Amino acid sequence: MSRSYFSNIEHAAHNTTFPLTDVIEQLNFNEQGLIPVIAQDYATKNVLMQAWMNREALEKTLACGRMVYWSRSRQCFWEKGATSGHTQALIDMAFDCDGDVILCQVEQIGAACHTGRPACFYLKVDAALKQVRIEGDASA
Amino acid sequence: MSRSYFSNIEHAAHNTTFPLTDVIEQLNFNEQGLIPVIAQDYATKNVLMQAWMNREALEKTLACGRMVYWSRSRQCFWEKGATSGHTQALIDMAFDCDGDVILCQVEQIGAACHTGRPACFYLKVDAALKQVRIEGDASA
Structure with a gap:
């Protein structure tokens, strides 16, 4: 893993390409060999x-x-939806500027969250009231 | 930190509220005391x-x-935009179902990425061509 690899390519012009295997080789997996992945x-x-x-x-x-x-x-390994049927088809993938986060555009079948809510971020912060409010009912 | 806290509240009905300080107390900060934050x-x-x-x-x-x-x-501490002027005002915040990720809606002034690109996810994967393509030119 190498942050300098990503620093070196950050000024490359629009549409410059690099071999996918080279970039994956340089991704900054953490000490457990893992990288965070955002599904949108x-x-x-x-x-x-x-x-x-x-x-x-x-x-x-x-x-x-x-x-x-x-x-x-x-x-x-956790193939999303393998048991629930709530699969996520990969539409697009991108890495961030320092190669330590992956963003995936997905086609979600059913609910993304194990509670049956559409997404996992249902704990909504109300900073003024100093409360967290549950959004949506669980169905699973 | 406690995953069971979040398991216990996951079936709470829509609009149930909890004190913010209690929820923050239970967030799953990692062994470095950190939690990932997505800015959207x-x-x-x-x-x-x-x-x-x-x-x-x-x-x-x-x-x-x-x-x-x-x-x-x-x-x-890194107050986003303190030197660049590219601040992020917090509009909304949410925690995920197991209390180990924060999602923030922000109003971004200028570029989010240190390269001057609008966002950090400019390394676009083309799985068919096995390439990574740079999207946008750096301006910083």
């Missing part, structure tokens, strides 16, 4: 969830066109 | 960047209404 609904642009991938999960995702995460709690 | 443009819904906060940065952000991150590379 490609149609509504709602942020659905954030999870983690290791390099093999990333390669599986690219190969099969469906989101495959690494479950930190279960320590195994 | 509240108007365009583009995902601008992901950075990190510790508890104090979160409290500063809520108190001042502008995004204050923790810089892992510099090991200090």
Whole structure:
């Protein structure tokens, strides 16, 4: 992993290309070999969830066109929707400027959240009232 | 930190509220005391960047209404835009179902990315061509 790799390419002009395998090689996986992945609904642009991938999960995702995460709690691959049917088809993927976050546009079937809510970010902060409000009812 | 706290409240009905200080107390900060924070443009819904906060940065952000991150590379608070002028006003904040990610809607002044590009996710993956393409020119 190398932040200098990403510093070196950051001034490359619009539409410059690099081999995907080279960039993946340089991604900044953390000390557990993981990188955060944001899943955004490609149609509504709602942020659905954030999870983690290791390099093999990333390669599986690219190969099969469906989101495959690494479950930190279960320590195994987690093909989103494999049991629930709530799959995420990969529409687009991008890396950030220092190669330590992945953003994926996905087509979400059903609910992204295990509670049955459409997205995981249903704990809404009201800073003025100093409250957190639940948005939506659980259905799972 | 407690995943069980979030499991316990996940079936609470729509509009149930909890004290903000209680929820913050239970957030799953990692072993470095940090939690990932996604910044999304509240108007365009583009995902601008992901950075990190510790508890104090979160409290500063809520108190001042502008995004204050923790810089892992510099090991200090990082008030977004303090030197560049490219501030992020906090519009809305939400926590995810297991309390380990924060999503913020922000009003971004200028560029979110240090390269001068509007957002940090300018390394676009073309899975078919096995390439990464730079989107946009750097201006900083």
